[in-house]
Amino acid sequence: MQQEDPGAPEEGAKRIWWAIAVGTIIQTVALVSLIAGALISVSGETEPAGPAFALGFVLVPVVCALVAFISGHERAPLATLKGMGVWVVVGLPLGLVNPIIGLSTGFAASGAFTLKSLTLRPGKRRALAVLGLVFYLALLLVVLPQAALFAGAVTPLLAIRAADYISERAESVT
Secondary structure (H helix, E strand, C coil), X not given: CCCCCCCCHHHHHHHHHHHHHHHHHHHHHHHHHHHHHHHHHHCCCCCCCHHHHHHHHHHXXXXXXXXXXXXXXXXXXXXXXXXXXXXXXXXXXXXXXXXXXXXXXXXXXHHHHHCCCCCCCCHHHHHHHHHHHHHHHHHHHHHCHHHHHHHHHHHHHHHHHHHHHHHHXXXXXX
16 A cells, blocks of 8 residues: 655645635634624723633734644744734734724735645735635625625635745646
8 A cells, every 4th residue: 555645735735725725714713703892892882892802912923823834834933923013013003094994905915825825926916815805705795795894704814825826737737
């Protein structure tokens, strides 16, 4: 019986999809918690928004670390730090303008750093995927605001994987 090579592309792709699945679940909890905290803080409720914000902010590094380590990123600890830094730089300022677009864009940008790529140069297409996500969510907010919340929670890591898939196809043609 022949054993399968652990570095085979199929095994790498499986790890990436597991990272996307687990990351998306935790990311959704973080996103909903942060948006709930924002809604509580602007409403007239006497309930404190701190616990919701705390849960969301605690889960951001967890998402970055899980995606980096489960996907098998070569430099997972460094990728986790980069992902967290990018989330703070991109997600928080944009999140003050529009929480759904900002926080989701932050998760997509951090996913661009933490998700392992099976291609040699994924940078440009991953950046375009993040920009595409911004426009997609902005369009959804105008047309179907409820769908924008769902899409903002589910699509950030999927957008990065779609960009990688296009890169993989382009590399296999050449």
